[in-house]
Amino acid sequence: MLQALRLLLDKGLSPTALNEYLACSLKFYFNRVARFREADEVEEALGADGFGTVVHEALEDMLTPFQKSGQPLTAADIPGLVQLAPMMVQKALRKEEKDRHARADEGLNHVLGQVASQLVRRYLEGLLTEKDGLPLQIQGLEEELHATVFVPLPDGEKLPVRLVGFADRVDQLPDGRLRVVDYKTGLVLAHELKLQKRNETAAEAAERLVLDATYSADKVRQLWLYRFMLAQNGRPAADAAIISLRNLPAGPMPADMGFITADGQDFLPRSEELLGRIIRRILDPQEPIRKTDDLDKCQYCPYKGICAR
Ligand code: SF4
Structure with a gap:
């Protein structure tokens, strides 16, 4: 199992895959390790x-x-x-x-x-x-982004992990800085992209960036990883924003990532450190592959039949 997981990390992990792992590690296992596929049915509606x-x-x-x-x-x-x-x-x-x-x-x-x-x-x-x-x-459309992080493991090994993803759009802002944009056809509200709650420290918000499986954390994590991939390729982005086609008056809604660089930390090394924590958790032999406790996540899961949910 650990070998299969390492292979996956070597081939490339997308923001969606990471979110899936945090939402339900069993679903991640079914989908990406065992590769159980749904029957190819003829669908009438999109x-x-x-x-x-x-x-x-x-x-x-x-x-x-x-x-x-x-x-x-x-x-x-x-x-x-x-x-x-x-x-x-x-x-x-x-x-x-x-x-x-x-x-x-x-x-x-x-x-x-x-x-x-x-x-x-x-x-x-x-x-x-x-x-x-x-x-x-517009600088990029459906642009393939990638990055490699070397994650220190407990035995001293530095495991190379590839990140991959497709950014819907990369804009060059009038002041020359970049903005990475993700379109969502569903409703997204600006406050959902603010992960750091009032009265919460930057460290607590960072903790939730690597642990939380809420829809809000999923979106911020996705934008964070796009921004990380761009930055590692020498293209630091000023903003990472969502355009919600059901909330057009809001315009591009940037995710607040100030908590990542709070205390004067640089974005890239701090992000690598946070990513390392998720990767070490994925590879931790003590960490079971298990069903999520959040039954809402099972509602539209294609595996709910075989895991009796
Ligand atoms: S049905 Fe629920 S517990 Fe089972 S794999 Fe899907 S999300 Fe996980």
Whole structure:
């Protein structure tokens, strides 16, 4: 088991995989070590993840010309993009239906397509009024990020662990600094990205960054790891933010990570230290692979049948 886990860490751990481990180590085991797959069923409706993919792909396709040419997206480009939105959503929808063997353009999928178009359109139009929304200089789209950390183990070994992830968007802000952006099709509120509660020390918040399995901690952890991967590649990001397509008026909502560098600590070494704690826990022979105590996590888990939840 330990060898299988080491192999996994060597191949690359994504923010989603880390979050999965913290949410339920048994689910992590089923999914990533034993690799139990769900039966490949023909789905008729896209479902939440399919819907999210369609929106992400449409936005990516529409913004790619700006990223490739290095031309900033300006207010003059918005009306053309808004017009293009339904077509790009349809294209993404057809691809998704094909990938999932779902029937094209029928019933619920048709409605979901309409909703996706509307979200994309509203997002683009919102850029016109967003503070510092335009011009938007896009440096990366669906960009693959990676980093390697050398984690000290109790026996003195320094284990290389690879981190991998895809950032939805990397922007260059007007002052030259970078911002990494993650789109969420669900509702995210700004306060959810503030992990450090009032009356809580920076050390306590850091503790929760490596332990908590709440949705709020999941999101901050994901943004933290994107920021870490960029920084390790010599691209320190000013902000790591979520754009919630169900909460567009909020604009890009940055995660507050001040607690990581509180007490004058540097972001990179402190992050490596915190990451090391999660990795050592994954490899700790005393740490059982076990079912989560949080029954909410089981609700949509594909393994709830085989683990009797
Ligand atoms: S059903 Fe619950 S306990 Fe079982 S693997 Fe899924 S999340 Fe974990």
